[in-house]
Amino acid sequence: MALQLMLMGLPGAGKGTQAEQIVDEYKIPHISTGDIFRAAIKNQTPMGVEAKKYIDKGELVPDDVVNGIVKERLGQDDVQNGYMLDGFPRNMVQARALKEFSAELGQPLNCVINIHVDPESLMERLTGRFICKNCGATYHKVFNPTKVEGTCDRCGGHEFFQRDDDKPETVENRLKVNIEMNTPLLDFYREEGILHEVNGNQPIEKVFADIKQILDAIK
Template sequence: MINLFLLGLPGAGKGTVSEQIVDKYHLTHISTGDMFREAMANETKVGLEAKSYIDKGDLVPDEVTARLVEERLGQPDIKEGYILDGFPRTIVQAELLEEITKKLNKPLTNVISLEVKEDTLVNRLSARFMCKKCGATYNKITKMPKVVGTCDRCGSHEFYQREDDKPEVVKNRLQVNEKMNTPLKDYYQKNGILSVVDGEQTPEKVFESVDAVLSK
């Protein structure tokens, strides 16, 4: 069984490689954003607790997020393993995750860090734009709509660029994320489960490298 945590700065290609891993290994992809939305929509006890913080504009405390992760990892669809995306973000969260996964007997087997140079990430993220209607994400360099000016998913013709995808904002965001990622890499390096993959390669080559780690 593969239980994976993917690390990488925004724009490193975590979304793309996650899809490829799910296709090949049938892992359950767990994104913290989706998990929050699902728990709040289903009005689970911990979902409602998280919502009470979000509605006030407060950060959801680590303990509540951890309970949400525990609830999600305990669900029956996680037969083949899982990919965690967006959690843990801090050492405290990593320690909480370790306790949860021990309790559920679903410990992390791999942590893969996708490494990409800052300049490449700035170029990639600044090229990103989205469909105004359905939120589908495109990229001027790597993923244009199949028909120019028309969203593949919903057929809308209106697109926009998020404020946080503008170059000056992107640089700042990357530096903040790098500060958070470095301690996590050290933590998992010490635990002996960290592998580093060159995210500068083509998406196909990135997946080959990730696949080589996972198939060991």
């Protein structure tokens, strides 16, 4: 059976790392909305032309156009043996549309994997990064601290800064928005009977082993 898969997880849950391993292992195309948007615009597909009108004005691309671009992509030859969606659907309108058009194309979603990490751990992961002001070396309070506290290993500098993206209030807000967005989707796929939760609070290899066990059972 072909793997028609969607990958979910909050920022910092390790989705990108696992996505790479899944694609390498199962040789299925990684369909990320950012990539297919760029390709559709570059190739001037009907939906790409439509999307560009909104992007050029700095506006959000409406759901029907996003759905159209994903539908175009799922109609291409390389997805006959499966695919992995990343970053789509982002809301219930998109989820319902995907259910409809993926079934039409004979490519219905048959597995949703959610890499679950509790928000407290994600706060620690995402707010721990700090950078040397002098040479730009990057560290992490928990996972990659400086050898001597307050001194850069590379240049010996003592001044560090945090990017705005890594500041606690920014990260907290980002997680809150993502939780609100993901919760209805998780409920929807749980009801569909295709949701699998994987514990992301484990070493990378163990997370992938758990994912592999789920995917091998579907194949």
